Amino acid sequence: MHAASMLDQALTRLDEAARHLALDADVLEKLKYPRETTKVRLMIRMDDGSRKSFMAWRCRYDDTRGPTKGGIRFHPASTMEEVETLAFWMTFKCAVMNLPYGGGKGAVQVDPHTLSKAELERLSRAYVQAFSKIIGPDRDIPAPDVYTSSMIMGWMADEYASIVGEATPAVITGKPIALGGSLGRDDATARGGYYLVQRLAQQLGLESGARVAIQGFGNAGQNIARLFAADGYRIVTVSDSKGAVHNPSGLDVEKLMAAKRRESVTGLAGSDGVSILPADDLVSVDCELLVPAALEDMIHEGNAASVKARVILELANGPLTPEADEILATKNIVVLPDILANAGGVTVSYFEWVQNRGGYYWPVEDVHARLKTMMEREGDAIWVLARDKGITLRSAAYVHALSRLACAIEAHGTQQFFAS
Ligand SMILES: NC(=O)C1=CN([C@@H]2O[C@H](COP(=O)(O)OP(=O)(O)OC[C@H]3O[C@@H](n4cnc5c(N)ncnc54)[C@H](O)[C@@H]3O)[C@@H](O)[C@H]2O)C=CC1
Ligand SMILES: O=C(O)CCC(=O)C(=O)O
Numbered sequence: 247m248h249a250a251s252m253l254d255q256a257l258t259r260l261d262e263a264a265r266h267l268a269l270d271a272d273v274l275e276k277l278k279y280p281r282e283t284t285k286v287r288l289m290i291r292m293d294d295g296s297r298k299s300f301m302a303w304r305c306r307y308d309d310t311r312g313p314t315k316g317g318i319r320f321h322p323a324s325t326m327e328e329v330e331t332l333a334f335w336m337t338f339k340c341a342v343m344n345l346p347y348g349g350g351k352g353a354v355q356v357d358p359h360t361l362s363k364a365e366l367e368r369l370s371r372a373y374v375q376a377f378s379k380i381i382g383p384d385r386d387i388p389a390p391d392v393y394t395s396s397m398i399m400g401w402m403a404d405e406y407a408s409i410v411g412e413a414t415p416a417v418i419t420g421k422p423i424a425l426g427g428s429l430g431r432d433d434a435t436a437r438g439g440y441y442l443v444q445r446l447a448q449q450l451g452l453e454s455g456a457r458v459a460i461q462g463f464g465n466a467g468q469n470i471a472r473l474f475a476a477d478g479y480r481i482v483t484v485s486d487s488k489g490a491v492h493n494p495s496g497l498d499v500e501k502l503m504a505a506k507r508r509e510s511v512t513g514l515a516g517s518d519g520v521s522i523l524p525a526d527d528l529v530s531v532d533c534e535l536l537v538p539a540a541l542e543d544m545i546h547e548g549n550a551a552s553v554k555a556r557v558i559l560e561l562a563n564g565p566l567t568p569e570a571d572e573i574l575a576t577k578n579i580v581v582l583p584d585i586l587a588n589a590g591g592v593t594v595s596y597f598e599w600v601q602n603r604g605g606y607y608w609p610v611e612d613v614h615a616r617l618k619t620m621m622e623r624e625g626d627a628i629w630v631l632a633r634d635k636g637i638t639l640r641s642a643a644y645v646h647a648l649s650r651l652a653c654a655i656e657a658h659g660t661q662q663f664f665a666s
């Protein structure tokens with residue numbers, strides 16, 4: 247991760263989108279900087295009685311369109327710049343989907359795999375204690391991201407309830423169903439991307455039987471593998487942080503998931519024609535559809551030219567650098583951009599928040615139907631905008647979001663209300 251320049255890189259997409267709109271200078275001034283980022287050193291008791299501290303952040307990038315919304319990441323390489331960049335992307339993602347939210351994000355710099363379950367719970371509760379004045383159902387609403395889960399969201403919701411003295415499920419989404427989570431949030435990130443590909447399959451030249459390579463095999467990667475495999479796509483290569491496995495005839499997704507539960511997808515190597523591949527080679531595998539579903543900057547100046555896929559579905563946030571975008575455009579590779587492609591997660595988080603506030607819970611079929619409608623509506627609008635303006639889908643997604651943000655900034659007038 248090139249964290250130092252991450253936000254500047256992300257802002258180049260804003261500048262590019264601004265060229266296609268007649269915007270007041272105030273709009274760009276407002277969106278160029280995070281509104282507030284809070285940094286806290288969390289201190290927890292370890293199982294052996296010692297104390298250990300961890301750096302943690304929460305950024306509320308922009309709240310013009312509503313309370314800030316975005317996940318919390320537990321990762322050893324997380325930095326403040328990464329959190330601010332992810333929060334910037336959330337601002338645009340929520341606007342792309344027309345959700346009544348601004349953008350936020352949080353992180354703890356930790357490798358959660360080195361903690362016991364009890365230590366992980368203490369760390370999750372410590373995060374909420376530290377940020378309890380920043381989060382809130384009408385202020386800032388966290389959710390899961392890399393290496394956080396529904397179990398962690400449940401602990402966090404429970405901690406918030408004990409701080410404020412009443413159950414407040416709408417403060418956090420991605421919770422366990424038993425604590426007010428929504429049906430369908432578990433696979434929503436992948437499902438949104440899947441609905442988008444289904445909708446655009448003809449224009450993208452994709453059909454059942456197409457070969458798919460997936461980078462990252464967590465929530466987003468596993469669920470997209472399952473959904474595509476059930477639809478007749480052939481999953482030929484999959485990677486996780488330990489390495490990659492490859493089978494040109496197709497990998498068995500259930501077996502991949504079992505191997506991942508044991509430790510890593512690489513555990514499948516040696517069986518049924520499955521070979522190990524250096525993880526870096528995944529990007530250049532022969533396939534029609536490449537799905538980055540891990541971390542930022544995985545496709546860059548150094549490897550973009552080797553991509554053979556016709557289409558890239560960005561389930562990860564920021565997996566392509568701006569330099570990679572340029573190289574891929576010259577190769578006519580279509581990129582379904584993160585702020586649209588992975589927006590299924592936050593969209594079903596929004597449904598969860600709505601259900602929490604209404605106290606009425608929807609069947610999973612309703613969640614799926616509403617998600618499909620929204621992915622298709624915004625996907626179609628962005629496709630048409632890109633075609634009419636002769637720009638990439640990424641630029642069109644930013645133009646689409648920026649015009650909504652600009653309207654909201656203007657509507658607020660000069661004295662924007664800040665809930666503080
Ligand atoms: N969970 C969610 O609701 C959403 C997640 N995203 C994004 O999707 C991406 C993945 O997130 P999740 O699946 O939720 O995380 P996760 O924690 O469930 O899984 C992450 C996966 O990435 C793998 N990984 C880590 N480093 C890697 C590397 N260098 N090469 C290959 N694989 C590597 C891990 O082994 C793991 O399988 C992130 O960019 C996240 O921000 C985006 C929208 C929503
Ligand atoms: O579900 C949410 O609220 C946010 C998910 C997230 O962090 C993301 O879309 O990157």
